[in-house]
Amino acid sequence: MAVISHEKLLLQIxxxxxEMIFLGMKNGLTSSATVYASQQLDILLNQLLSHNYTRRVD
Structure with a gap:
């Protein structure tokens, strides 16, 4: 997995x-598209937490 900058990660989040809010308003909160976007957001947020932890340890 490629390492990305903190700022780029924040922008992706x-x-x-x-995108998730738009999909939720358009398709409903339980639509597969909204749920998938939510899962992708979770992954990005976990990367941010890991990135922040790594920055503290270093």
Missing amino acids: KKKRE
């Missing part, structure tokens, strides 16, 4: 959150 912002975009994915906006």
